[in-house]
Amino acid sequence: xxxxxxxxxxxxxxxxxxxxxxxxxxxxxxxxRGYEETTMRAIAERAGVALGNAYYYFRSxxxxxxxxxxxxxxEHLAASRPVLDRERKFKDxxxxxxxxxxxxxxxxxxxxxxxxxxxxxxxxxxxPFSPESEQTRQESIGVFTQLxxxxxxxxxxxxxxxxxxxxWLYQMGVILFxxxxxxxxxxxxxxxxxxxVELVAKLVTLASLPLLRPLRRTTLxxxxxxxxxxxxx
Amino acid sequence: xxxxxxxxxxxxxxxxxxxxxxxxxxxxxxxxRGYEETTMRAIAERAGVALGNAYYYFRSxxxxxxxxxxxxxxEHLAASRPVLDRERKFKDxxxxxxxxxxxxxxxxxxxxxxxxxxxxxxxxxxxPFSPESEQTRQESIGVFTQLxxxxxxxxxxxxxxxxxxxxWLYQMGVILFxxxxxxxxxxxxxxxxxxxVELVAKLVTLASLPLLRPLRRTTLxxxxxxxxxxxxx
DNA sequence: GTCTATAACCGGATAGAC
DNA sequence: GTCTATCCGGTTATAGAC
Numbered sequence: 205x206x207x208x209x210x211x212x213x214x215x216x217x218x219x220x221x222x223x224x225x226x227x228x229x230x231x232x233x234x235x236x237r238g239y240e241e242t243t244m245r246a247i248a249e250r251a252g253v254a255l256g257n258a259y260y261y262f263r264s265x266x267x268x269x270x271x272x273x274x275x276x277x278x279e280h281l282a283a284s285r286p287v288l289d290r291e292r293k294f295k296d297x298x299x300x301x302x303x304x305x306x307x308x309x310x311x312x313x314x315x316x317x318x319x320x321x322x323x324x325x326x327x328x329x330x331x332p333f334s335p336e337s338e339q340t341r342q343e344s345i346g347v348f349t350q351l352x353x354x355x356x357x358x359x360x361x362x363x364x365x366x367x368x369x370x371x372w373l374y375q376m377g378v379i380l381f382x383x384x385x386x387x388x389x390x391x392x393x394x395x396x397x398x399x400x401v402e403l404v405a406k407l408v409t410l411a412s413l414p415l416l417r418p419l420r421r422t423t424l425x426x427x428x429x430x431x432x433x434x435x436x437x
Numbered sequence: 438x439x440x441x442x443x444x445x446x447x448x449x450x451x452x453x454x455x456x457x458x459x460x461x462x463x464x465x466x467x468x469x470r471g472y473e474e475t476t477m478r479a480i481a482e483r484a485g486v487a488l489g490n491a492y493y494y495f496r497s498x499x500x501x502x503x504x505x506x507x508x509x510x511x512e513h514l515a516a517s518r519p520v521l522d523r524e525r526k527f528k529d530x531x532x533x534x535x536x537x538x539x540x541x542x543x544x545x546x547x548x549x550x551x552x553x554x555x556x557x558x559x560x561x562x563x564x565p566f567s568p569e570s571e572q573t574r575q576e577s578i579g580v581f582t583q584l585x586x587x588x589x590x591x592x593x594x595x596x597x598x599x600x601x602x603x604x605w606l607y608q609m610g611v612i613l614f615x616x617x618x619x620x621x622x623x624x625x626x627x628x629x630x631x632x633x634v635e636l637v638a639k640l641v642t643l644a645s646l647p648l649l650r651p652l653r654r655t656t657l658x659x660x661x662x663x664x665x666x667x668x669x670x
Numbered sequence: 671g672t673c674t675a676t677a678a679c680c681g682g683a684t685a686g687a688c
Numbered sequence: 689g690t691c692t693a694t695c696c697g698g699t700t701a702t703a704g705a706c
Contacts, residue, residue, distance in 0.1 A: 219689070243681055254691045259683065261689095317559050324557035326550050326617045333617050381663070384559045384566055392662075399659040406652060419639060426632040429625075430614070452673070476697055487675045489700085498698065 223261040226251045230268045231275075235311060239269075239318040269318070269330055274340055279308045281347060288350055294357035295405040298371070301351055302378065302397045306390060309382070313390070317383050332376065345372045363411055363420060366427050374404060456494040459484045463501045464508075468544060472502075472551040502551070503563060507573055512541045514580060521583055527590035528638040531604070534584055535611065535630045539623060542615070546623065550616050565609065578605045593645055596653060599660050600641070607637060 229251040233242040244265055248258045262268050287300030309316060329336035348368035352359070359367060378400070382393040411420050462484040466475040477498055481491045495501050520533030542549060556563045565574055581601035585592070592600060611633070615626040644653050 222689080244683085245681070255682095256684080256692075257690050265682070321554060321558040321561075324613075324616075325554040326619075328554075331617070383557075384564075386559075396659070396663060399655070399662070403652075403655060403659060406655070410652070419636075419643070422632070422636055422639070426629070426636060429632070430629060455673085477699085478697070488698095489676075489702095490674055492699070493673070 219261075222251075222253060222257070226253065226258050226261055227268065227271050231272055234268075234272070234315045238314050266328065266330060270336075272312075273330065276308060276312070277340055277343055280305055281343075283308050284347060288354060292354070292356050294352070294355040294408065295401060297351050297355050298404065299397070299401045301347060302375070302401060303394075305375065305378075306382070306393060306397065309379075310390060313382075341372075344375075345369055348372050348375075357408060358412065359408060360412055360420065362424050363408075366424055366431075367408070369431055370427065371404070374400070452494075455484075455486060455490070459486060459491050459494055460501065460504050464505055467501075467505070467548045471547050499561065499563060503569075505545075506563065509541060509545070510573055510576055513538055514576075516541050517580060521587060525587070525589050527585070527588040527641065528634060530584050530588050531637060532630070532634045534580060535608070535634060536627075538608065538611075539615070539626060539630065542612075543623060546615075574605075577608075578602055581605050581608075590641060591645065592641060593650075593653065595657050596641075596644055599657055599664075602664060603660065604637070607633070 226247065230242070230247045233247060233250065244258055245255055247268075248255045251258070262271075283304035284301045287297060287304060291297045291300055325331055326334075328334065331337065332341055345368050348371040351371065352364070352367050378393065378397060381396055382390060385393045387393075410416060459480065463475070463480045466480060466483065477491055478488055481488045484491070495504070516537035517534045520530060520537060524530045524533055556565055558564055559567075561567065564570065578601050581604040584604065585597070585600050611626065611630060614629055615623060618626045620626075643649060
């Protein structure tokens with residue numbers, strides 16, 4: 205059995221140490237020089253292992269990203285914790301979680317371009333709709349489940365079920381914008397978040413209006429279909 | 438001056454013929470075997486030219502895609518023409534244009550995954566927000582400008598200016614779904630289009646309600662910012 | 671100045687010895 | 689579990705033909 209199969213390897217075993225060593229060096233180099241500029245040979249060399257050995261632990265260069273991806277999620281969750289514990293207003297919770305996201309991903313801006321490039325490929329294990337991403341995706345959506353559950357906002361029952369998924373989609377959209385945002389400190393994305401959080405909160409409120417009930421139901425039926433129908437959804 | 442600089446090369450000149458020859462063979466092979474599986478060497482061989490020659494006409498393998506991309510747009514425009522000439526109802530026009538899109542891109546489904554993978558990279562010339570894509574993007578949005586202009590729908594003036602762009606964004610979302618859609622004949626995407634066209638039409642109508650005016654203005658201000666702020670937008 | 675052909679280079683990935 | 693040797697394909701350099 206190769207180390208590839210062991211998802212949560214203990215870092216004290218020989219293999220676990222080597223794997224961690226390779227990953228750390230890879231992530232550092234990605235951040236320093238970017239993804240394309242960092243060769244597998246250079247990673248192996250810096251980690252003091254042979255090229256083939258790096259491939260023993262990581263099936264491909266892309267798989268190094270997957271490790272990075274799940275680490276990002278953990279950091280985001282941690283950074284969101286204080287907000288989710290403290291705030292009760294839906295808008296403040298959403299705003300806090302989105303800000304936490306931007307803070308966490310900022311150091312990886314240039315690198316992340318590649319990350320999400322791979323993510324756009326349906327055949328890539330990194331694609332957020334792929335079966336391989338199932339776990340991470342559920343965990344990501346979980347943040348928004350907590351966000352909604354712990355807020356004071358009143359949401360129609362049918363919408364409540366889909367809302368975390370919808371907010372996750374919203375987050376994906378923000379990330380897409382962020383990737384293309386070259387402004388210093390990602391100022392534009394931050395402005396987008398300020399404005400759009402406001403809007404999302406308003407929309408959720410409006411969605412309760414009896415007048416808009418038919419529209420809401422149509423929309424939700426569509427979203428439910430979309431969700432089920434997405435491969436791996 | 439190399440052939441690379443001549444965007445609209447006459448196909449009767451020697452070079453133009455060679456360029457077209459390479460492109461045709463490349464696209465055929467992409468369709469038959471997919472992108473990754475088609476090597477530049479194989480393309481050159483099939484076209485009866487040397488490898489280096491293919492690179493003389495196309496700066497990189499990705500640039501072959503760009504040529505494909507703009508051809509797709511032309512086909513889409515042509516396929517939309519009858520609908521835009523015949524229909525007057527906004528919903529029917531949108532529905533027709535979207536169906537035309539799905540028809541046109543269907544033969545390239547597996548190949549297009551790669552296309553949009555590249556497109557997701559901010560540094561790629563293929564990315565729809567890049568300066569290099571300016572022309573194609575404007576032409577794509579132009580379809581929706583025509584769509585709106587030729588319809589009977591009444592739209593508030595402020596919304597009217599942004600609507601073509603918003604519809605283009607909607608189209609991009611549909612394409613994203615389509616890429617991940619493995620159902621036969623892209624049945625799921627077709628269902629998504631049926632449902633979402635309805636929804637979009639309803640939203641545009643609702644947007645005129647005086648009650649929703651503040652929401653509309655906030656949204657439009659946000660969208661206008663987003664548009665200006667997108668690199669290359 | 672326009673075009674073609676051949677021979678590398680480089681880096682991701684794999685095979686197989688130890 | 690780690691290494692060395694090698695493959696493979698995108699890309700580039702270069703030499704020269706028309």
